[in-house]
Amino acid sequence: MSAQLVDQAISWATTLIIATAAIWVALWIYQSMRQKSLNLTTSETVSRHGVEPGFLTVDQEKRDAALKAGEAFDHHVAERDAPTAEDGVAKCKGYARLFTILLALVSLVTGTIGALMRIEAYDDAVKKFGVWDSATAIIAEHLVGFAIAIGVIGLVAFNFVRVLRSEGRLRR
Numbered sequence: 001m002s003a004q005l006v007d008q009a010i011s012w013a014t015t016l017i018i019a020t021a022a023i024w025v026a027l028w029i030y031q032s033m034r035q036k037s038l039n040l041t042t043s044e045t046v047s048r049h050g051v052e053p054g055f056l057t058v059d060q061e062k063r064d065a066a067l068k069a070g071e072a073f074d075h076h077v078a079e080r081d082a083p084t085a086e087d088g089v090a091k092c093k094g095y096a097r098l099f100t101i102l103l104a105l106v107s108l109v110t111g112t113i114g115a116l117m118r119i120e121a122y123d124d125a126v127k128k129f130g131v132w133d134s135a136t137a138i139i140a141e142h143l144v145g146f147a148i149a150i151g152v153i154g155l156v157a158f159n160f161v162r163v164l165r166s167e168g169r170l171r172r
Helices: 004-039 045-047 060-080 088-117 121-126 131-141 143-167
Strands: none
Touching: 045 121, 121 131, 131 143
């Protein structure tokens, strides 16, 4: 049984490696063809062909004009996209937060009820094994759920720290 599992894992790994290599080769060919069709020169071949990049010399007047036009455009976009009192996106965000909280509460209640219903089974497991053995048995029984829970907790913690850093309430 385990030999079949190992053979199947090797087969899947080989297929994955071959597919990845094929995708890499196809993307390399596409990139080379696109580079040639757009007449792009790589930086390694510049000295051989005598081509000099255009970004080495700067026309200051055009640069200043472009910066002013960009600032005017940014100001126009900021005025246009300013949130209004009846912004539909804000309402949707509020409903999404409320729905998320409700789903979390439903999940908490069902999880609590499920745990309370299985107290006898867990109590028997704790009496039969040690605390560490029973915890590993429970994790092994519900491995996918445990992995999802750890992933969600990690993502929420990462997002929480990121938000605190962006608001300046947490220093590095």
